[in-house]
Amino acid sequence: MADFFVSYTSADKAWAEWVSFVLEEEGFTVVIQAWDFRPGSNFVLEMQRAATEADRTIMVLSPDYLKSQFASPEWAAAFAQDPQGLKRKLVPVMIRQCQPPGLLSSVVHISLVGEDESAAQRLLLNGVNAKRAKPAQRPSFPGARAGRPHKVFPGPVSPGDAGSTPYVPHLKRSPTDADRRRFSRQAFEVIKNHFEAALDQLAQRGDAVDCDFQPNTATEFMAEVFLSGKSACRCRIWLGGMHSSDGISYVEGQWHHGSNACNEILSVSDAQGELHMTSLMGMGFSQLEKQFDLKRMSQEQSADYLWRRFVAPLER
Structure with a gap:
C-alpha cells in the first residue's frame, strides 16, 4: 500500500510531479498517474485502485482542479473513508488561489501559493507529517512587552518624531x-x-x-x-x-x-x-x-x- 495517491488535473501536472518527487525524497511511497499508469493499463481501474488503496490522498488544489469532472471521484473516495478527518485521509495542497466549495471547505489545506521552493518544501513536509506541529525552539514570551505602559505624549505628533514608523510604498519592478x-x-x-x-x-x-x-x-x-x-x-x-x-x-x-x-x-x-x-x-x-x-x-x-x-x- 502506498503512503500517498496524488490526485491532480492535467493543467497542474508539473506541480503534481514536484510534490510527488519531494515526498519520495523524504522516504514516502507515492502513486501518481504520470509515473505509474503505463500504456495498456485500464485508466479507470488504476485510478480507482490508487484512490481506495493508498493510505492518504493528496489533492493538488487549484481552480482547474475544482472544475475537473474527473477529479471529484478521486478525492471523494478518500473523504468517504474519513469524513471527520480523524485519520487525515484527504490532504489538500493548494498551489493556486481558489475557494474550495461544500465539503472541501471544512478540510484544512496546505497552501503553497506564492512560496519559493524551499518554503514550499518545508510547508509540504510539515503538513503531511503526522506529528504535532510543535516548534523546535521555545516561542518568545508573549508578555515580554507587557510592562509599565508607555506614556503617550499629549501633544500632536509631528511626522519627524523619533519612534514613528515612516510609510514605505511598495514598488513593483518592471519585468525585463x-x-x-x-x-x-x-x-x-x-x-x-x-x-x-x-x-x-x-x-x-x-x-x-x-x-x-x-x-x-x-x-x-x-x-x-x-x-x-x-x-x-x-x-x-x-x-x-x-x-x-x-x-x-x-x-x-x-x-x-x-x-x-x-x-x-x-x-x-x-x-x-x-x-x-x-x-x-x-x-x-x-x-x-x-x-x-x-x-x-x-x-x-x-x-x-x-x-x-x-x-x-x-x-x-
Whole structure:
C-alpha cells in the first residue's frame, strides 16, 4: 500500500510531479498517474485502485482542479473513508488561489501559493507529517512587552518624531526582457504538458478514439485526434512566430512545413509589473473566447484556451 495517491488535473501536472518527487525524497511511497499508469493499463481501474488503496490522498488544489469532472471521484473516495478527518485521509495542497466549495471547505489545506521552493518544501513536509506541529525552539514570551505602559505624549505628533514608523510604498519592478522570455518558455511548457496529459485522458474514452502527440523539437509539438480512424482535429504549436520570438503560435488543420501561417498567437504582456499571456488574434466574439479574458491569461488559462480551440471540432 502506498503512503500517498496524488490526485491532480492535467493543467497542474508539473506541480503534481514536484510534490510527488519531494515526498519520495523524504522516504514516502507515492502513486501518481504520470509515473505509474503505463500504456495498456485500464485508466479507470488504476485510478480507482490508487484512490481506495493508498493510505492518504493528496489533492493538488487549484481552480482547474475544482472544475475537473474527473477529479471529484478521486478525492471523494478518500473523504468517504474519513469524513471527520480523524485519520487525515484527504490532504489538500493548494498551489493556486481558489475557494474550495461544500465539503472541501471544512478540510484544512496546505497552501503553497506564492512560496519559493524551499518554503514550499518545508510547508509540504510539515503538513503531511503526522506529528504535532510543535516548534523546535521555545516561542518568545508573549508578555515580554507587557510592562509599565508607555506614556503617550499629549501633544500632536509631528511626522519627524523619533519612534514613528515612516510609510514605505511598495514598488513593483518592471519585468525585463529576460523575465518575459522566461515567462513565455514556461507558458509553452505548461501548454505542452496540458496537451499531452489531456490527449492521454481523451484516448481512454473508447476504442474509436486515437490520439497522437509528437514533440518535434524542444520548442514545437504537434497533436492530432482520430475518430474511427479519421483525423478529426490537428494542430501545431511552437515557440516564436511572425510578431515575436517570445510569442506562442498555434495553427490548426492542414499546413505546409516551413509556413508561418497561424490561427492564433499568444504574446507576453504585463500590467503593473505582473506578466500574463495575451491573444493577438482572438476577438472575444465566439462562445469559447467569451470564457476567457483574452487580454490577460495565466499560463494555465492560455493552455486551457488553446486546448479547447483544438478539440472544438469534436463537439460540433
